[in-house]
Amino acid sequence: MTVQDHVYVPGLAGVPAAESAISWIDGQVGILEYRGHRIEVLAERSTFEEICWLLLHGSLPTAGELDGFRACVSERRALSPEVLDSVRALPGTGHPMSAIQASLAALGMGSAEVDLSDDASCADAVVHILAATPTLIAAFERHRQGLEILAPDPELGHAANFLWMLTGQKPDEFEAHVLDVALVLHADHTMNASTFTARVVASTEADPYSVCAAACGSLKGPLHGGANERVLQQLEAIGGAEAVPAWVDGQIAAKRKIMGFGHRVYKTKDPRSKVLQDLATSLFERLGTTAIYDTALALERAMLERLGDKGIYPNVDFFSGIVYSKMGIPTDVFTPIFAISRVAGWLAHWREQMQDNRIFRPRQVFTGSHGADFVELAKRG
Numbered sequence: 001m002t003v004q005d006h007v008y009v010p011g012l013a014g015v016p017a018a019e020s021a022i023s024w025i026d027g028q029v030g031i032l033e034y035r036g037h038r039i040e041v042l043a044e045r046s047t048f049e050e051i052c053w054l055l056l057h058g059s060l061p062t063a064g065e066l067d068g069f070r071a072c073v074s075e076r077r078a079l080s081p082e083v084l085d086s087v088r089a090l091p092g093t094g095h096p097m098s099a100i101q102a103s104l105a106a107l108g109m110g111s112a113e114v115d116l117s118d119d120a121s122c123a124d125a126v127v128h129i130l131a132a133t134p135t136l137i138a139a140f141e142r143h144r145q146g147l148e149i150l151a152p153d154p155e156l157g158h159a160a161n162f163l164w165m166l167t168g169q170k171p172d173e174f175e176a177h178v179l180d181v182a183l184v185l186h187a188d189h190t191m192n193a194s195t196f197t198a199r200v201v202a203s204t205e206a207d208p209y210s211v212c213a214a215a216c217g218s219l220k221g222p223l224h225g226g227a228n229e230r231v232l233q234q235l236e237a238i239g240g241a242e243a244v245p246a247w248v249d250g251q252i253a254a255k256r257k258i259m260g261f262g263h264r265v266y267k268t269k270d271p272r273s274k275v276l277q278d279l280a281t282s283l284f285e286r287l288g289t290t291a292i293y294d295t296a297l298a299l300e301r302a303m304l305e306r307l308g309d310k311g312i313y314p315n316v317d318f319f320s321g322i323v324y325s326k327m328g329i330p331t332d333v334f335t336p337i338f339a340i341s342r343v344a345g346w347l348a349h350w351r352e353q354m355q356d357n358r359i360f361r362p363r364q365v366f367t368g369s370h371g372a373d374f375v376e377l378a379k380r381g
Contacts, residue, residue: 006363006365008365013264017191017196017199017360018191018199018349018352018353020190020191020349020352021035021058021352022034022035022055022188022190022345022348022349022352023035023055023188023189023190023345024036024190025189025190025265025266027263027265027266027267027268028267028268029268030266030268030269030270030271031271032189032271032272034051034054034055034187034188035054035055035058035059037054037060038271039184039185039271039272039275040271040274040275042054042184043181043184043185043275044275046060046184047157047158047180047184048157048158048159048180048183048184048187048341048344049066049069049070049073049157049158050066051183051184051187051344052069052073052130052187052344053065053066053069055187055188055344055345055347055348056126056344056347056348056351069127070157072127072131073127073130073131073158074131074152074154075131075154076127076128076130076131076132077131077132077134077135077152077154077161078135078151078152079107079132079135079136079139080110082106082110083103083106083107083110083132083136084139084149086102086103086106087099087103087106087136087139087140087143087149088143088149090102090103090140090143092143092144093144095220095332096137096140096141096332096333096335096336097216097219097220097225097226097332097335097336097339098220099136099137099140100133100136100137100140100216100336100339101213101216101217101220102213103136103139103140104129104133104136104209104212104213104216105209105210105213107128107129107132107136107209108207108208108209108210108213109209111125111128111209112124113207114207114208114209116205116207116354122208122351122354125207125208125209126208126347126351129208129209129212129343129347130343130344130347133212133339133340133343134158134161134162134165134340135152135165137162137166137333137336137337137339137340138150138162138165138166139165141166141330141333142165142166142168147168150164150165150168151165152164152165153165153170156170156176157176157180158180158183159176159177159179159180159183160176160179160180162179162337162340163175163176163179163327166329166333167328174282174286175327178279178282178283178323178327179327179337181275181276181279182276182279182320182323182324182337182341183337183340183341184341185272185275185276185316185341186272186316186320186338186341186342187341187342187344187345188342188344188345188348188349189345190265192224193218193219193221193223193224194215194216194218194219194224194225194342194346195215195342195345195346195349196218197214197215197217197218198211198212198214198215198346198349198350199349199350199353199360200360201214201215202349202350202353202354202357203353203357203358203359203360204359205357208347208350211346211347211350212343212346212347215342215343215346216339219335219338219339219342220335225335225338225339225342226335227259227260227315227317228317228320228321228324228334228335228338229321229331229332229334229335230259230317231259231260231317231318231321231322232292232321232322232325232331232334233331234258234259234260235292235295235296235299235321235322236292238295238299240291240294240295241291241294241295241297241298242298244295244298244299244302245298245302248299248302248303248306249306252306252307258299258303259317259318260299260314260315260317260318260321261303261307261312261313261314261315261318262311262312262313262315263313263315266313266315267311268311268313269313269314270313270314270315270316272315272316273313273314273315273316273318273319276316276319276320276323277314277319279319279323280293280319280322280323280326283323283326283327284326287326290326292322292325293322293326296318296319296322300314300318320334320338321334324337
């Protein structure tokens with residue numbers, strides 16, 4: 001096949017970019033698995049720390065392995081004075097996703113150089129990134145609010161400790177459980193845009209801090225992780241549950257995108273959204289309903305009535321934003337929470353890429369011209 005014979009596929013849609021054993025999707029029937037385990041089972045019966053081990057090592061941890069892993073993560077949560085200073089130096093008006101991207105790079109600068117040929121060095125970097133990412137996000141949020149940056153609590157689990165560092169209040173078991181399940185659901189999702197970014201950067205033999213910082217840049221976009229922020233903004237703009245039918249009809253007529261619905265892979269309801277919807281129901285029954293929640297339920301009904309037969313269903317972004325909002329989390333911190341979870345998947349893909357690495361170097365389809373005449377500057381007009 002010649003260069004001219006290569007077929008251009010926009011967005012590489014459907015084009016295999018890697019072999020992976022980490023996660024698997026059947027979009028026709030709505031199945032997501034991590035290392036062969038159904039996401040619904042993992043969300044109900046495991047914790048985020050277990051999921052990190054599963055993604056990184058290929059099997060669920062024993063009790064001893066989990067205790068040791070939790071202890072290692074807890075020990076690496078605190079930030080060095082230099083990294084804390086770098087967080088405080090960031091403009092408080094910037095988006096938290098830009099802050100975490102910059103902070104992960106700073107975290108790498110303040111850490112020992114990662115020796116890619118040394119298993120212990122690589123493992124240490126993995127634990128450090130997993131442990132410090134929530135601390136970096138909480139530290140920036142409190143910095144921009146003019147509040148004291150809080151030290152991690154080694155007695156708390158991953159989700160509960162983040163809520164403590166973010167709000168200054170120890171969460172109850174239910175709140176911690178809700179966030180923990182959300183982290184489980186977002187940890188990996190095959191070859192999405194940020195994971196592809198991570199693997200491309202990893203293929204250059206960049207260190208994992210750089211890999212995760214690059215992936216954060218991809219995750220920030222509104223067509224990827226940033227969609228959960230757009231969902232809440234959309235719900236607020238609709239103007240209440242009673243306004244939903246007319247609003248949906250107007251969006252459909254104008255062929256405008258409705259955030260929180262549809263997925264490039266799933267042709268039925270996203271299995272993660274089913275779990276989050278149940279969590280949202282429990283959360284609002286416990287804490288009381290809101291206008292936003294009522295609007296969301298009305299929007300789901302209207303969309304199912306109009307577009308359900310076309311395979312357009314709520315995705316994970318639709319309910320995650322609603323849940324985080326009810327927990328009092330600022331809208332622009334939704335995507336950073338996504339990063340707290342997805343960093344586990346990025347690191348698992350980094351390790352997998354390194355097992356049989358080859359740098360990514362795809363072709364392009366050239367659409368420019370040839371043989372252009374050079375015109376001297378004085379004669380260009």
